Amino acid sequence: MSIIKKIITFRPSFTLRILTGLVSMLVLLSVCTFIGLSDRTRLNVRAAQFESRAIEAGAKVYYDQCARCHGANGEGVEGLGPGLASEFFVGRIEIVRDEMQQQSIRVVVPSERLKQIGWTGSLRDYIIAVTESGIPVKTSNVWDVNHPTFGERYGGPLRGDQIRDVASFIVNYGLNPLPNDQAILPPAPGEGQAARPTPVPLTPEQEAGKQVYLAQGCAACHAIRGVGAQGAIGPNMNRMGAVAAERIASDDYKSKIQGQPPATTPEEYIRQSILYPNAYIVPQCPQGPCQANLMPRNYAQVIPPQDLDNLVAYLASLK
Amino acid sequence: MAFVGQKLIKQIQTTGLKATVAQRLDDAFTRFTAGLSWNDVRGILRGDPPPKPNPRVKPHTEGFWFHIRPTFYHEAVTTLYPTFRLGLLSALFFTFEIITGIFLMIFYTPSPTYAYGNMIDILTNVPFGKFMRDLHRLGAEAMVIVVTLHMVRTFVTGSYKKPRQFTWFTGVVLLIVTLFLSFSGYLLPWDQLAFWAVTIGTSMADAVPLIGPELNLLLRGAPDIGAGGLLRFYLFHVVLFPLIGVIFVAVHYYKVVRFGISLPPEMEPVGEDNARKVPPEKRVPFLPDILTNELMYAGVAFAVLAVSAATWYSAPLEHHADPLVTPNHTVAPWYFYWLQGLLKIPHMIPFLPTSIAVEVDRFFANVFGITPKVFWGVIVGPLMFLLLFVLPYIDPNPSRRYGDRKIMLSLGALFAAVIIYLSLAGIPTGVPITGFGYVGGDPASEVGQAFIPDEGVGPVRRLPYSQYVVGSFPISADPNTGSAGLDSLIRDIHNDMEARKVRPDPLGRRLSAEATGTLEVKQIQENLRQVIITINYTDEAGNPTQFKKYTFLHAGSGYAVE
Numbered sequence: 049m050s051i052i053k054k055i056i057t058f059r060p061s062f063t064l065r066i067l068t069g070l071v072s073m074l075v076l077l078s079v080c081t082f083i084g085l086s087d088r089t090r091l092n093v094r095a096a097q098f099e100s101r102a103i104e105a106g107a108k109v110y111y112d113q114c115a116r117c118h119g120a121n122g123e124g125v126e127g128l129g130p131g132l133a134s135e136f137f138v139g140r141i142e143i144v145r146d147e148m149q150q151q152s153i154r155v156v157v158p159s160e161r162l163k164q165i166g167w168t169g170s171l172r173d174y175i176i177a178v179t180e181s182g183i184p185v186k187t188s189n190v191w192d193v194n195h196p197t198f199g200e201r202y203g204g205p206l207r208g209d210q211i212r213d214v215a216s217f218i219v220n221y222g223l224n225p226l227p228n229d230q231a232i233l234p235p236a237p238g239e240g241q242a243a244r245p246t247p248v249p250l251t252p253e254q255e256a257g258k259q260v261y262l263a264q265g266c267a268a269c270h271a272i273r274g275v276g277a278q279g280a281i282g283p284n285m286n287r288m289g290a291v292a293a294e295r296i297a298s299d300d301y302k303s304k305i306q307g308q309p310p311a312t313t314p315e316e317y318i319r320q321s322i323l324y325p326n327a328y329i330v331p332q333c334p335q336g337p338c339q340a341n342l343m344p345r346n347y348a349q350v351i352p353p354q355d356l357d358n359l360v361a362y363l364a365s366l367k
Numbered sequence: 368m369a370f371v372g373q374k375l376i377k378q379i380q381t382t383g384l385k386a387t388v389a390q391r392l393d394d395a396f397t398r399f400t401a402g403l404s405w406n407d408v409r410g411i412l413r414g415d416p417p418p419k420p421n422p423r424v425k426p427h428t429e430g431f432w433f434h435i436r437p438t439f440y441h442e443a444v445t446t447l448y449p450t451f452r453l454g455l456l457s458a459l460f461f462t463f464e465i466i467t468g469i470f471l472m473i474f475y476t477p478s479p480t481y482a483y484g485n486m487i488d489i490l491t492n493v494p495f496g497k498f499m500r501d502l503h504r505l506g507a508e509a510m511v512i513v514v515t516l517h518m519v520r521t522f523v524t525g526s527y528k529k530p531r532q533f534t535w536f537t538g539v540v541l542l543i544v545t546l547f548l549s550f551s552g553y554l555l556p557w558d559q560l561a562f563w564a565v566t567i568g569t570s571m572a573d574a575v576p577l578i579g580p581e582l583n584l585l586l587r588g589a590p591d592i593g594a595g596g597l598l599r600f601y602l603f604h605v606v607l608f609p610l611i612g613v614i615f616v617a618v619h620y621y622k623v624v625r626f627g628i629s630l631p632p633e634m635e636p637v638g639e640d641n642a643r644k645v646p647p648e649k650r651v652p653f654l655p656d657i658l659t660n661e662l663m664y665a666g667v668a669f670a671v672l673a674v675s676a677a678t679w680y681s682a683p684l685e686h687h688a689d690p691l692v693t694p695n696h697t698v699a700p701w702y703f704y705w706l707q708g709l710l711k712i713p714h715m716i717p718f719l720p721t722s723i724a725v726e727v728d729r730f731f732a733n734v735f736g737i738t739p740k741v742f743w744g745v746i747v748g749p750l751m752f753l754l755l756f757v758l759p760y761i762d763p764n765p766s767r768r769y770g771d772r773k774i775m776l777s778l779g780a781l782f783a784a785v786i787i788y789l790s791l792a793g794i795p796t797g798v799p800i801t802g803f804g805y806v807g808g809d810p811a812s813e814v815g816q817a818f819i820p821d822e823g824v825g826p827v828r829r830l831p832y833s834q835y836v837v838g839s840f841p842i843s844a845d846p847n848t849g850s851a852g853l854d855s856l857i858r859d860i861h862n863d864m865e866a867r868k869v870r871p872d873p874l875g876r877r878l879s880a881e882a883t884g885t886l887e888v889k890q891i892q893e894n895l896r897q898v899i900i901t902i903n904y905t906d907e908a909g910n911p912t913q914f915k916k917y918t919f920l921h922a923g924s925g926y927a928v929e
Contacts, residue, residue: 056448062414065659072666079673080495087494093925095491100921105686107891107919121891208480209687223893 089149096151099216106217109210113198117280122221124232127191128280131231133221136160139171141222153219165237171222175215179206190240192271192284250365257362260355269343272366282343283330289364292317295328303327318360323348401430411655423654437624439650440657441642444628449524452664453517454623457541459665460510461612463672464548467503468605470495475555477601479594482557483687490684497681502672504682507549509672511702514545518755522779525767526629530640532759534622537615539755544612546702551604553700554597559822562688563697565600566592567707571748574741591690632767685822694821695808696795704793705786709743711793711804802873810867810878811902815916818860818900827898827918828926830856835888835896835920842884842900857886860900879905894922 060068111120114132119125122133132138140157159171165187167174180199198204199211206214250258258275261267269281292314295301303310303320305327311317320327325343332338344350351359379387397404402425403411410418417423426433444450474493475485489496518538521527527535554565569592573583588595627642635641651657685694699707714724715731731737737746764772791797792804807813819827834852842864846857867878882904889897899917906912 057446059446060660060663062656062659065663066412069659069663069666072663072670075670076666076673079670079677083495083498083677087498091491091494091496094497096923097925098487098491100924103892103895103921104919104924107895107897207687207689209483217892217895220892220895 092149092151096145096149099151102213102216103220105210106213106215106220109206109214110217113206114214117193119232121226122218123226123230126232128193129195129232130161130234131226132218133226134228134231134233135225136228136231136233138218138222138225140225141219143223153222155222161234172215172219175218176211179211179214180204180208187237188235188239189273190235192273192286193280250362253358254362254365256355257358257360260351260359261362264347264351264359283333285363285366288318288366289314290367292364295330300331301328304329315360315364318363319356322351322356322359401426401433402428414655417652421652423652426654433653435620435624436653436657437627439645439652440628441630441645442649442651443630443634444642445651445657445660449520449526449631450628451516451520452661453513453520455661455664456513456668457510457517457545458616458620459668460506460513461616463506463669464503464510465609467499467506470499471503472605477555477598479557479597479688482555482597486556486558486684498676501676501680501682503552505672505676505680507552511545511549514542515702518542519783522758523776524629525632525772527759528762528765528767529759530626531622531629534619534626535759536756537619537622539752540615541612541619542755543752544608544615548604548608548612549702550700551600551608554592554600555604556684557597557688558683558685559688559692559694560683560685562592562690563693564699565596567697567699568703569596571706571710571744574745576737576741576745579745593690629767632769635767637768637771638765683823692821695812695816696806696821698794701790704790706744706748706789706793708789708792708804709748710740711806712739712743715739715742797873805873807872807874809906809914810872810876811882811904811912811914812916813872814860814863814867814878814884814902815900815914817863818856819898819916819918824926826856826859827900828920828924831927832894832896832920832922832924835898837888837890837896839885839887842886853886853888860884860886864902876907878902881905891919896920 110118114129117125117129118132119129122131122138124131124134130137135157137159139155139159141153141155143151144154145151155171162171162174169177178195180197181202182197183195186194196204198206200207261272262275266285267275267279269279271279271284271286273284273286292311296311296314296317301310305324308320308324308327310328311320325345326340329340330338347356375387378390382390393405396408400408403422407422411423424438427436427438428434471489474489474496476482486500489500521535521538550565550568554561569583569586572586573579575582584590586596586599587593588599626640627645629640629642698704714721715728716724719727728739731742762775764775766772769776788798791799794804795806797803797805808816817825819825830852834850834856836848836850836853838848840846840848840853840857842857842861844858844861846854846861848854848857861884864878864882864884868880868882869877871877882902884900884902887897887899887901889899891897897917897919899915902914904912904914
């Protein structure tokens with residue numbers, strides 16, 4: 049108890065007060081001087097750490113949002129998205145550090161793609177721009193999908209910082225890019241212009257079928273060029289009439305559903321595919337083996353018979 | 368002007384140049400110190416006894432800063448006990464927060480688009496930026512502690528009693544201002560910690576009966592916290608609360624000077640207040656004794672803060688705020704744990720048999736429209752502060768002596784114990800032994816949270832990139848990955864899983880006995896790996912279930928050194 053009493057009744061002498069105060073100020077000043085002298089290096093080290101963490105955060109965004117079309121390893125998916133890890137797209141970079149630990153990216157091989165489309169800014173800025181706002185004007189017509197707008201301000205799901213993070217992640221592929229022959233490269237500008245179908249005037253039935261197509265939400269999964277249908281979950285319907293004819297002529301075509309004999313005309317095939325989507329599943333899709341049960345199986349109850357006839361007529365007319 | 372020059376020339380002619388300059392400089396010095404010449408100050412600093420008449424009282428009558436301080440203290444209050452200098456330290460920390468806060472304001476924009484980027488800029492591009500942020504945050508936490516201790520001290524020594532009731536009242540206002548200042552600053556970094564802590568905090572406002580939704584809208588500026596809420600919290604933090612603080616510090620301090628610092632209880636007769644009746648031999652002059660004492664405290668306090676911020680303390684910065692992702696185990700700031708603990712009380716009247724408690728809850732919900740959460744969090748919580756406000760007015764005992772105040776001191780200890788118990792209940796692990804307040808997912812997800820926490824570092828990120836080996840490894844007691852660090856990590860996960868198989872969590876859940884795990888390391892890019900923990904187990908319903916959690920790890924992210 050006497051120790052406690054001594055502590056609580058302690059009254060520092062005048063000299064001790066002045067000395068303690070001076071020593072404290074000295075400590076405070078030395079800490080500030082030490083930080084002032086060494087802060088530049090530590091700022092640079094911390095900047096490099098935050099850039100690394102941005103790449104980690106960007107990886108998460110990439111796997112959540114981008115990998116479906118651009119591939120799990122950035123190799124790309126034919127018809128959906130080009131390989132972002134290809135040397136053609138990402139070029140080749142290295143990371144240089146100066147003696148102050150300042151870190152910067154040096155471009156060893158610039159991106160071919162940026163040259164091809166005439167982008168004058170950096171690759172990082174291009175990635176941010178495209179991710180944020182989509183591609184307003186496509187340079188080729190070979191693939192049917194447009195790049196969606198991912199930026200929050202364009203109605204997409206990603207915030208600005210997430211887009212910057214994912215750009216950091218994609219640029220980072222440049223340290224060890226995929227050789228161009230192991231990745232899907234984007235079609236060159238101007239390619240595929242001739243492949244656009246010449247518009248054929250639609251009959252009133254076919255025109256009504258087109259409206260059914262849009263009204264029933266088919267467009268959400270099946271793209272058709274030129275009608276605002278951009279879905280990428282199911283195959284596109286650009287040449288459905290021709291495809292149906294080829295399909296029923298092929299050797300491995302058969303119906304898997306009892307009571308549904310294989311179709312003999314393109315119209316029958318299309319009708320069967322709408323009402324019984326699992327009757328025939330194409331074996332190979334761009335992203336691997338095609339899956340059954342993706343398409344709803346209730347259209348027989350949902351689409352009135354007259355609408356269905358029009359829809360079939362419309363799809364069969366696409367050649 | 369000619370007149371002034373003539374006087375000067377005449378002085379030089381009569382006393383010489385050197386003496387004239389010395390005299391003029393001393394004049395300026397005396398004007399600056401409001402009445403002390405250089406020799407007087409030298410005498411003060413050397414500890415000389417005051418000459419007569421004493422020039423050291425002059426600044427108290429002439430200058431503003433000394434005018435608001437008393438000319439002497441009672442000898443009995445200049446030892447560590449009874450004040451422990453906690454009031455002085457509170458005021459010092461308040462000043463300190465203003466200085467560091469202004470520094471940080473320069474680099475900050477109160478907008479969700481820029482706030483988080485500003486934080487990263489402060490840490491990576493502003494000289495002294497991290498230091499100042501750490502100081503500001505550490506100072507804020509220290510201030511909450513010091514202000515609370517100051518209140519505890521005042522309670523224990525009975526200094527809130529007549530005539531200091533209103534001083535205590537303004538002190539409680541300052542305690543609330545301190546808490547709100549700290550809490551409103553919490554949101555500004557716009558990281559996950561900030562966003563969710565403040566979402567929890569403001570959702571309590573939403574539950575206030577009658578005006579809740581309007582109050583919530585007023586605080587957040589929108590149904591959810593966004594740009595409007597951030598701007599409002601910023602303005603609360605840098606304008607409103609500091610302003611209220613400054614005003615109440617002024618009132619509080621005026622009262623302290625007016626009534627004097629209360630003497631130790633045993634030194635004055637019961638019911639009397641002798642703080643202002645100081646016999647001349649008991650007087651300790653402000654200059655130099657009290658001033659040097661205060662400067663010493665200020666120096667030590669600031670030096671301790673600076674050394675802490677430069678060495679062991681680092682203010683946390685989590686991921687960017689994301690309204691769509693709630694991290695596991697979100698908590699309020701530690702000084703509001705008790706409030707979070709209150710919210711976890713399941714029934715209106717605790718300790719009743721459940722069947723009766725449920726009926727009581729139903730009765731209150733039907734008749735008054737309040738749920739237990741609203742009752743405890745929004746009614747009882749603020750009532751505790753009301754209790755503090757009215758304490759000096761309802762305490763009937765005029766004596767300040769410890770022996771006469773056994774009941775009040777016991778009640779105070781009980782109050783403190785309840786706050787500590789509720790604070791423990793407020794954190795996700797709950798109260799030890801009783802388990803009250805525990806919130807946790809199923810055991811497998813808790814393994815994931817322990818090793819790859821949603822926010823913060825955790826063992827998986829702390830293990831350096833170079834220690835990982837690409838491949839898939841079963842989680843076992845005896846891993847053989849070829850890397851000592853990874854082996855040790857896998858052993859830790861194994862031990863954690865085994866412990867959760869044997870020891871149930873407070874909700875009685877165990878990890879199923881046959882549960883197995885894998886740790887997979889994938890190379891994603893040249894310098895980026897993905898670490899995936901997979902646990903296959905049987906859930907409570909008996910279905911085989913898989914739990915998966917992953918993180919990305921970059922070679923340069925430097926978690927290991929944090």
